[in-house]
Amino acid sequence: MVAYSFESMRVRVLYFGVLKEIFGREHEVVELAEGADVAGLLAMFRERGRAPRSLWESLAVAVNQEYARAGDLLHEGDEVALLPPVSGGVA
Amino acid sequence: MRVQIVDGVIPAAEIVAGMKAGVDGAVCVFDGIVRDNTRGRKTLFLEYEAYREMALAQMQSLAEQAVTEFGVRDVAVVHRLGRLEVGETIVLVVVASAHRGAAFDACRWLIDTLKKTVPIWKKEHFVDGAVWAAGEPFPEGVAVSGSAGDSAERGARS
Numbered sequence: 001m002v003a004y005s006f007e008s009m010r011v012r013v014l015y016f017g018v019l020k021e022i023f024g025r026e027h028e029v030v031e032l033a034e035g036a037d038v039a040g041l042l043a044m045f046r047e048r049g050r051a052p053r054s055l056w057e058s059l060a061v062a063v064n065q066e067y068a069r070a071g072d073l074l075h076e077g078d079e080v081a082l083l084p085p086v087s088g089g090v091a
Numbered sequence: 092m093r094v095q096i097v098d099g100v101i102p103a104a105e106i107v108a109g110m111k112a113g114v115d116g117a118v119c120v121f122d123g124i125v126r127d128n129t130r131g132r133k134t135l136f137l138e139y140e141a142y143r144e145m146a147l148a149q150m151q152s153l154a155e156q157a158v159t160e161f162g163v164r165d166v167a168v169v170h171r172l173g174r175l176e177v178g179e180t181i182v183l184v185v186v187a188s189a190h191r192g193a194a195f196d197a198c199r200w201l202i203d204t205l206k207k208t209v210p211i212w213k214k215e216h217f218v219d220g221a222v223w224a225a226g227e228p229f230p231e232g233v234a235v236s237g238s239a240g241d242s243a244e245r246g247a248r249s
Contacts, residue, residue, distance in 0.1 A: 014142065016140065016142055016210065016212055017140065017212035017214075017223050018212075018223040021223070038235060039235075042235070058226075058228055058229070058234075059234075059235060060210075060229045060233050060234055060235050061235040062142065062145055062210070065142075065144060065145040065148060067232075067233050067235075068235060069235060070235050081142050081145065081210070083142065083210050084212065084223070084226065085225065085226025085227055085228060085229060086206065086207065086208065086209060086210055086211055086212060086226045086227075086229075087139070087206065087211055087212055087213035087224055087226055
C-alpha cells in the first residue's frame with residue numbers, strides 16, 4: 001500500500017549483560033533501511049552515544065543465534081543480539 | 092552427551108559418576124566454582140545470565156567438536172544461571188576417554204573455548220557494589236569488529 005513498507009524493515013534487537021542495564025531494557029524493535037547490514041545497525045547504536053566506545057569495539061553480534069560479521073545483511077524479522085564480551089576469567 | 096543450562100544446583104558428583112563406562116580409562120573433570128574474591132575484592136555472590144537458546148546450541152556444538160577432534164568417548168557440559176554463592180558449581184565439564192591425554196586436552200579446550208565464545212555473562216556482587224565482569228576479547232571469527240565503515244572492506248574480502 002505504502003512505498004514506505006518496501007524501503008524499511010524491522011529487526012528485533014536483544015541486549016545482554018551491561019548493555020541491558022545501559023539501555024534499561026532487554027529488547028526493542030528497530031526500524032532500518034532495506035539492505036542495512038550489521039555494521040549499519042551498530043553505527044546507529046553508537047550514535048546514540050549511551051555506551052562507551054570501547055564496548056562497541058569489543059562487541060559480538062548474533063543474527064538469528066549465529067555469530068555474524070559486520071558486512072552481513074539484515075532481513076525483516078531478524079533477531080539480532082548485541083553481545084558484550086563473555087564472562088571469561090583467568091585461565 | 093549431556094549438555095544443559097540449569098537454574099538450580101549442578102549435581103556434580105552424580106554427573107561424574109554417570110559418565111563412567113567400562114571402556115574408559117580416564118574421566119577428566121573441570122568444576123568451575125564461585126571464588127570469594129576478585130583481585131582481593133570480597134565477593135558476596137555472582138549472578139549469571141545467558142542468551143539461553145544460543146548458549147545451549149553453542150555448548151552442544153562444542154561438545155560435538157570435542158568428541159570428534161579429540162577422539163574422546165563422551166562429554167558433559169553443564170552451566171548454571173542465576174544467583175550463585177561462594178563455593179557453588181557454576182560450570183561442570185566432564186570428559187570420559189580411553190586415555191588421560193585426550194581427556195585432559197578436550198577438557199581444557201572445552202572450558203577455555205566455552206569461556207570465550209558461549210554467550211553467558213557474569214555480574215559480580217561485592218560488599219561495595221556490583222559490576223558486570225569485563226570479559227576477554229572475542230576470538231577472531233566471533234568478534235564482529237563492528238566499526239561502521241568496516242563492512243565494505245569485509246564484504247570485499249568474503
